[in-house]
Amino acid sequence: MPAHELRSPIVRSADVVIIGAGLTGLSSGYWLAKAGARVVILEKGRVAWEASGRATGFLSLRGEQPLEAPLAAAAGELWTTLDEELGYPTEWMPGGRLWVALEEDRWTELQEICPQWQAAGIPVQLIDTKSAREIVPCLSEQTLGGLHTTRGGHANPQRTSQAFAWAFRDRGGEILENTPATGIRVEGGRVAAVETPTGSIATSSVVNCAGPQIGLISAKVGVCVPVAPVRLEAMVTAPLPKLFDVAMVGHGLSLRQTRRGNIHFNGGPHEWIDVDLTSEPAKPNTPIVRNMARRLAELLPSIANIQALRSWAGIVEVTPDQSCIIERLSSPEGMIVASASGHGFGLAPSIGKAICGLVLDGRSPIPIDGLGLDRFADLDPDWRVARRWGAGAYNT
Amino acid sequence: MASEQLVVVGGGVAGCSAALEAARLGLKVTLIDEHPQSLQAMSLDSPYFYGARLAAILDDASVISERVLGANDLLLECLDAGVEILTGACCWGNFVPGPNNVHLKNPQLGVADGERSWLIDYDRLILAPGSRDLVLSFPGWHLPGVLGANGASALLARYLAFSGSRMVVLGSGNIGLRTARLAIEKGVQVAAVVEVASEIRGDPALAAELSRAGVPFLLSHTVEQVVGEQEVRGIRVLQVDSSLQPVLSSAQEIACDTVCMAVGVVPNIELASVSGCRVAFDTTRGGWVPEVDEDFRTSIPSIYVVGDAAGTSEKMHVDPQIAAEQGKHAANAVAGRPGLSNEVKENRIGPSEENATLPAARAWLTALVAAGGMEVVVCQCEEVTRRELLDVSPPKYLGAGNMRSCGGLKALSLDGQSSQDLIKRLTRAGMGHCQGKRCRDQTIMLLAEATGTDLSRMVPGSYRVPVRPLPLTVMWAGEETEETRRTWPIWLHPVEEGAPGYASARAAESDRAKR
Numbered sequence: 001m002p003a004h005e006l007r008s009p010i011v012r013s014a015d016v017v018i019i020g021a022g023l024t025g026l027s028s029g030y031w032l033a034k035a036g037a038r039v040v041i042l043e044k045g046r047v048a049w050e051a052s053g054r055a056t057g058f059l060s061l062r063g064e065q066p067l068e069a070p071l072a073a074a075a076g077e078l079w080t081t082l083d084e085e086l087g088y089p090t091e092w093m094p095g096g097r098l099w100v101a102l103e104e105d106r107w108t109e110l111q112e113i114c115p116q117w118q119a120a121g122i123p124v125q126l127i128d129t130k131s132a133r134e135i136v137p138c139l140s141e142q143t144l145g146g147l148h149t150t151r152g153g154h155a156n157p158q159r160t161s162q163a164f165a166w167a168f169r170d171r172g173g174e175i176l177e178n179t180p181a182t183g184i185r186v187e188g189g190r191v192a193a194v195e196t197p198t199g200s201i202a203t204s205s206v207v208n209c210a211g212p213q214i215g216l217i218s219a220k221v222g223v224c225v226p227v228a229p230v231r232l233e234a235m236v237t238a239p240l241p242k243l244f245d246v247a248m249v250g251h252g253l254s255l256r257q258t259r260r261g262n263i264h265f266n267g268g269p270h271e272w273i274d275v276d277l278t279s280e281p282a283k284p285n286t287p288i289v290r291n292m293a294r295r296l297a298e299l300l301p302s303i304a305n306i307q308a309l310r311s312w313a314g315i316v317e318v319t320p321d322q323s324c325i326i327e328r329l330s331s332p333e334g335m336i337v338a339s340a341s342g343h344g345f346g347l348a349p350s351i352g353k354a355i356c357g358l359v360l361d362g363r364s365p366i367p368i369d370g371l372g373l374d375r376f377a378d379l380d381p382d383w384r385v386a387r388r389w390g391a392g393a394y395n396t
Numbered sequence: 397m398a399s400e401q402l403v404v405v406g407g408g409v410a411g412c413s414a415a416l417e418a419a420r421l422g423l424k425v426t427l428i429d430e431h432p433q434s435l436q437a438m439s440l441d442s443p444y445f446y447g448a449r450l451a452a453i454l455d456d457a458s459v460i461s462e463r464v465l466g467a468n469d470l471l472l473e474c475l476d477a478g479v480e481i482l483t484g485a486c487c488w489g490n491f492v493p494g495p496n497n498v499h500l501k502n503p504q505l506g507v508a509d510g511e512r513s514w515l516i517d518y519d520r521l522i523l524a525p526g527s528r529d530l531v532l533s534f535p536g537w538h539l540p541g542v543l544g545a546n547g548a549s550a551l552l553a554r555y556l557a558f559s560g561s562r563m564v565v566l567g568s569g570n571i572g573l574r575t576a577r578l579a580i581e582k583g584v585q586v587a588a589v590v591e592v593a594s595e596i597r598g599d600p601a602l603a604a605e606l607s608r609a610g611v612p613f614l615l616s617h618t619v620e621q622v623v624g625e626q627e628v629r630g631i632r633v634l635q636v637d638s639s640l641q642p643v644l645s646s647a648q649e650i651a652c653d654t655v656c657m658a659v660g661v662v663p664n665i666e667l668a669s670v671s672g673c674r675v676a677f678d679t680t681r682g683g684w685v686p687e688v689d690e691d692f693r694t695s696i697p698s699i700y701v702v703g704d705a706a707g708t709s710e711k712m713h714v715d716p717q718i719a720a721e722q723g724k725h726a727a728n729a730v731a732g733r734p735g736l737s738n739e740v741k742e743n744r745i746g747p748s749e750e751n752a753t754l755p756a757a758r759a760w761l762t763a764l765v766a767a768g769g770m771e772v773v774v775c776q777c778e779e780v781t782r783r784e785l786l787d788v789s790p791p792k793y794l795g796a797g798n799m800r801s802c803g804g805l806k807a808l809s810l811d812g813q814s815s816q817d818l819i820k821r822l823t824r825a826g827m828g829h830c831q832g833k834r835c836r837d838q839t840i841m842l843l844a845e846a847t848g849t850d851l852s853r854m855v856p857g858s859y860r861v862p863v864r865p866l867p868l869t870v871m872w873a874g875e876e877t878e879e880t881r882r883t884w885p886i887w888l889h890p891v892e893e894g895a896p897g898y899a900s901a902r903a904a905e906s907d908r909a910k911r
């Protein structure tokens with residue numbers, strides 16, 4: 001049972017073939033299987049081994065983008081009963097979200113953002129140092145203030161991914177690990193099959209949610225999905241007694257306290273990279289973990305003596321305007337593309353629902369207007385370089 | 397090559413021999429050793445299984461420092477030879493430029509003492525971090541007084557701060573026999589050597605020496621439980637039959653205050669692994685080890701691994717000369733000399749000699765499970781039992797007991813079942829403050845057994861930086877530059893005017909304004 005050997009797909013046809021067993025693919029697969037579709041998920045490596053098992057677990061980090069507000073709102077609803085829906089725990093913690101500022105310019109930014117988010121219908125409010133430190137008692141005294149919402153919270157990304165995978169399996173879905181999609185066969189303008197090194201699977205619907213590889217797969221059928229992959233670093237401390245429920249952003253980190261008590265955090269300088277279609281990208285940590293440790297200690301000074309236990313890195317893909325891409329293409333007919341643009345953890349339940357609708361009914365039950373590819377029609381082909389997001393660029 | 401900076405990690409025989417030879421060959425050498433460790437570091441059972449009964453004297457840094465350094469003649473020789481020596485400093489990471497890390501311009505080693513961490517540049521690195529204890533569990537293994545052979549040896553011979561007086565040793569391979577002899581030398585009574593196999597596994601001469609000293613050997617025996625409430629008061633052992641099943645009527649209790657787990661030690665590969673060196677399973681070298689060529693060079697050309705960290709053998713446990721030769725050889729290779737190749741090759745653990753540790757540990761585990769059952773804790777930090785591990789149960793604190801069971805290991809794909817990382821993430825076994833040092837080996841053996849997978853085909857859990865649990869205030873970048881502070885990104889930067897994607901971002905904003 002060698003882990004890295006390719007196995008020939010047992011399945012030779014399916015209603016829907018999903019490429020990528022990250023959260024986007026697993027959630028899509030779950031809703032589709034629940035609706036009765038025969039679904040196969042192809043995964044080049046292992047389930048949730050990439051970004052989806054490495055995320056911090058902050059819900060709807062950027063759902064404040066107006067284009068994504070309906071998806072964020074729908075996800076918020078779905079999360080409240082997700083454990084029961086799937087039958088497995090996700091470690092969901094509806095503790096709200098808090099953005100704090102330790103520096104003047106950050107504080108000014110929060111004060112500017114607040115009315116904008118309120119205008120977008122997000123129930124946030126500015127709070128002073130004292131209130132912020134009531135929500136997070138170990139927060140630095142240097143905190144100037146914060147932006148708080150009781151909406152959202154956090155959960156455990158690995159557990160959530162696995163919950164979707166098990167619930168998908170329970171409804172008859174099939175996941176093929178170590179089975180990369182290497183091509184898509186199009187006949188008469190329609191998707192006909194997905195190719196793998198061990199044979200092809202006939203299907204009329206394919207969902208390309210291969211994360212950083214989404215563009216490489218789309219390019220096989222002449223569709224440009226502009227994304228730039230980037231490597232991020234994350235860390236976790238030893239467990240602490242329960243300190244706070246809220247999911248937090250501050251001092252250049254995004255963090256949460258897990259149900260076990262560990263502080264799980266990510267942030268900091270990042271390197272833009274290239275990936276290839278079938279291999280596992282390297283995900284090294286760098287000396288920047290020392291600066292991350294320092295940031296956390298400065299943000300939460302009273303727990304600064306806790307041990308850092310582990311660090312890791314993960315890769316996300318980012319779109320030019322940093323919003324999701326979700327579209328059912330007209331050419332080839334039968335292909336759907338979905339990228340969460342680096343903030344797909346919290347949105348996963350609703351993105352999957354949207355995709356399920358696009359596959360089965362040709363339309364999403366949740367408004368996704370404006371998330372299509374046409375917004376990039378005039379994009380300069382060298383946009384990554386122009387943006388300083390080309391492979392090798394650092395911290396831009 | 398003489399102007400190159402060589403860093404050697406590990407002040408044991410292999411590391412000191414490498415440093416000494418390199419200095420003699422004119423290289424600029426720095427040697428880093430984490431001993432003497434602080435009491436706080438030792439209490440996290442890192443890197444050895446020291447157990448929960450650490451003597452108060454270990455808190456006296458100056459006394460301990462004198463003892464530990466005084467006990468290391470080779471280190472003092474290195475000092476005389478001009479090697480720069482950093483003691484009491486652990487190496488917790490190694491960052492190597494490479495794919496998806498091109499920003500880093502040169503390799504850097506992460507080092508920390510009790511107060512701060514810093515980065516060291518190097519041209520060549522010789523890793524000699526030795527081995528760690530292979531730990532298996534039985535009822536009562538959490539009690540103060542239970543420890544591992546490496547932990548016991550360090551406390552007995554180097555820290556001179558052993559707090560027991562009557563020890564039972566589990567395991568009769570050379571590690572067990574060596575530890576028993578050391579204990580006797582240091583005035584600790586050895587009440588018994590317990591061995592699950594039907595014969596003594598280690599060197600007959602050494603075993604005879606122990607017998608002459610009055611040490612009883614209990615062969616074909618396993619542990620039922622350690623007895624005691626606050627700490628070890630004794631151990632109950634059971635005879636096992638030829639299929640390693642306990643004979644219940646055979647129980648006997650041996651009075652002791654210390655139980656030393658000496659079933660085996662495994663190569664300490666964490667630094668090689670986090671550096672990105674290729675690691676492979678090799679039965680002749682005791683499990684997962686970095687791949688090395690005849691010069692002990694890893695898949696990363698600037699990094700060498702020598703001593704126990706490159707692979708252990710029964711012979712090496714009683715003959716330090718082998719590790720010493722390996723160290724010297726690597727130093728010569730670094731200096732660009734053909735060196736001692738012929739002699740060393742012979743001394744190296746040839747593929748002809750099967751490493752005995754893993755088969756022995758497997759027999760032990762079979763007998764321990766048969767005697768102790770499935771409710772025994774595997775992971776002390778996260779309190780995960782054998783059953784919870786194999787059921788892939790969510791951790792107790794989630795209170796998910798009323799939810800659907802996933803169906804155990806069978807619920808995972810074949811790749812999932814062989815992935816220690818996946819099962820660790822789901823059950824949390826190995827996620828705690830000892831960083832998996834006390835449960836890693838038992839966990840993967842249990843998983844292999846339960847899924848009928850050969851150990852060599854399992855995918856062991858990854859090692860992560862920092863490879864020692866480090867307080868944030870120690871690990872942190874004390875020297876952080878103004879530049880790093882100023883350019884620390886707030887994920888992600890807003891889309892700038894004129895940038896590609898700006899138009900669609902603007903459209904989103906006006907959309908917002910309309911509502």
Ligand SMILES: Cc1cc2nc3c(=O)[nH]c(=O)nc-3n(C[C@H](O)[C@H](O)[C@H](O)COP(=O)(O)OP(=O)(O)OC[C@H]3O[C@@H](n4cnc5c(N)ncnc54)[C@H](O)[C@@H]3O)c2cc1C
Pocket residue numbers: 019020021022023024025026042043044045046047048049050051052053054055056057058059060061179180181182209210211212213214217232233234254266277278313314315316338339340341342343344345346347
């Ligand atoms: C450190 C870190 C912290 C994060 N924190 C948060 C957070 O707090 N909140 C939040 O919302 N988001 C967060 N994210 C982002 C989030 O993890 C991702 O946006 C989300 O997991 C994306 O899921 P996905 O399924 O689209 O992509 P992925 O998880 O990347 O999955 C894509 C899958 O496709 C597979 N694949 C690729 N090519 C092929 C092929 N040819 N054939 C078959 N399979 C293929 C890959 O192996 C992979 O498993 C974080 C990410 C990281 C790395």
